[in-house]
Amino acid sequence: MAKVTTIIDIGSNSMRMVVLEKSSRFAFNLINETKARVKISEGCYENGGNLQELPMQRAFNSLESFLSISKSLKSRKIICVATSALRDAPNSNLFLKKVRNELGLNIKIINGVKEAYYGGVATMNLIYEEEFITVDIGGGSTEFAIVRNGQIEKCISLDVGTVRLNELFFSKGNIEGAKEYLLEKLKEVLECGHEIPSTVVGIGGSIRALSKVIISKTHYPLDILHGFTYCVDLNRHILEQIVNAKNSNTLKHIGIKKDRFDTIKEGTFIFKTILDELNIKRVVTSGAGVREGVYLTDLLRNSNNKFPANFNVSVKSLLDRFQIDEKQSAYLGRNAREIFDVLKPLHELDDKYRHLLVIASKLNSLGTTLNFYKSNDNTFDFILSGLNYGFLHSSRVTIAHTIKFSKKSLPQKRDLKHFESLLPPIEKMQWLSFMISLNLTLNQDMSMPKLNYKLKDNKLKICFEKSIFLIENEIAKLESPKGLKVKLSC
Incomplete structure (x- = not known):
């Protein structure tokens, strides 16, 4: 594997890049992390899933900048994956061809189960837990991976995301419709044939934003997200405050950052419903997700996608x-x-x-x-x-x-x-x-x-x-x- 590797993840709401440098066979460190809120799926769910011109141009321009950073850091390998927005869009080939022809970058569209798997690989290697279910809330979909004793038992992807719910329900004031839609989708998880662990490992921007608020409100002594753990029952009222917030001023007062105003209510609504329906008692926040999972799957391809025993x-x-x-x-x-x-x-x-x-x-x-x-x-x-x-x-x-x-x-x-x-x-x-x-x-x-x-x-x-x-x-x-x-x- 290359000494310096770039991983780019094109999500429905955000596009993220990490650049990782190997220091020995299995060890690596982060040397760059860049995020762009390109909202590539903006307007698509109201238009038959088709990507719109302006969001595609934002994504293209951001990719150009990402590649410039990668080149400056002497990255010798670039892996770019795309998730819900591109896999759902009938016209995604327009964007893929433009990027390939003008930037020389091949984008791999991954299905929802693969996306969930990458989240599982990242968390089972980089989070200290024996048994959990991942929840990765994105703009177009939400992924789950059930992990026990270092093994991924089941991966599930649901067409439930912040941007999707906003355009289909929240923007029209149809909160009850959103709840019915979400509960119907969650049946696939509840009836998956596997026991659901009581601990969630949360992935994605919405869940990390929630953890930041809880850290602040509980005066937690360590201002670090990865590995931050909290009890659901003790903090349920904070989630309810966000879901019921009337406007951006209320969100600001709660502690939500401005760049999350447009998706945090939907993200919290999805997460709270999942926690309630799956009877989750405890949440562990993960700073690692699909990008790290893609990297580790490549790095650990000859060791069953797991680090050796007793290796940190x-x-x-x-x-x-x-x-x-x-x-x-x-x-x-x-x-x-x-x-x-x-x-x-x-x-x-x-x-x-x-x-x-x-x-x-x-x-x-x-x-x-x-x-x-x-x-x-x-x-x-x-x-x-x-x-x-x-x-x-x-x-x-x-x-x-x-x-x-x-x-x-x-x-x-x-x-x-x-x-x-x-x-x-x-x-x-x-x-x-x-x-x-x-x-x-x-x-x-x-x-x-x-x-x-x-x-x-x-x-x-x-x-x-x-x-x-x-x-x-x-x-x-x-x-x-x-x-x-x-x-x-x-």
Whole structure:
């Protein structure tokens, strides 16, 4: 696969592009994301599904700009897919030929089931959930993929979208007609022969806009959409406010951005109806969707469209680009496991924290590549925004705080107050802070010493092959929890 790849998704309402750069076999990072609200389907549902001249010209002009960005970023591969508006339009060939002849770009029209599948591939690889149903609300259609245990069980596409409902029902004030239409379509999901999970992974601009409002209104401490999770019952009133909003001023007061005024009521109406009818309890917001699914299907074509077991693309990508020394990172990861395991009778932490401690130990030095001074603070900010895929928000915040309080005094409650709702209790954070501090101190001279650990009567004995003064001096400065004593010997 090319080192730099461009994926373009032409939807009914928006056209989006991502440019992704590989850093190793399976790892990649985003180097550009561009969106254009071209509304290519505008007016088509009132005209037999035919694309109209002005929207087609907007889409063509935007594609021209997208290709200019792609070329500047030295992309060697471009995959362009089109969804509902073009697959429904009897005259879509006019647009396809114009783009092919004048821009040299081939557009692949994908059917609704394939669109749903791409959403499933993206979320099962990039969202930390075992069982869920995706909901991807677009301008012309809505897609569903049922995912369990890393497998896509069922893909469904319904002709229900924000632009379609607006032109057929909302613009005519026929809300009841829209409800009847939607409920009839949803029977295909309810009667699909598979149990519907109680968790939705939401894809698409309308669902992300809703999540932004909920983040703001609930004073959520992390301003990041991918992986943001909320309870449906606790936030149903916000969805109802949007659906019942009388005008754009009301939407603005609720917190909706201006560029969403034209579709947010329809999008929220669709989403709320789906949540109610499918009896959904929980929503996880996905920043990844069809574009990432197209990319991953190409990248992982020889591995059943799944990352290898125990592989995290964000961790690997960060290490590829910013780690100082691969051997040092690997050593710190191994040592973190040993320290966690030998101290388990004291800290009694769940094994999931071993995984987080290992990652924090491996990623600890990333901030040094940005600026040696304040390295821990640099890494803290970097992790919060850069550890994008495959982590719950709570895990991301825990890793960042573990690094922030490495080789410092143990954190106190006041230090964790802003992110308190996403962090484990203070006692657990103190243990994680101590264990990463001990890990880093034991490799203070970067010699990767061979170590042997023994725990007895609240005393941790660490045996070295030879005395290392620099380490002995620093160990004495560490603050340990629960009166633990650390002793070095040769």
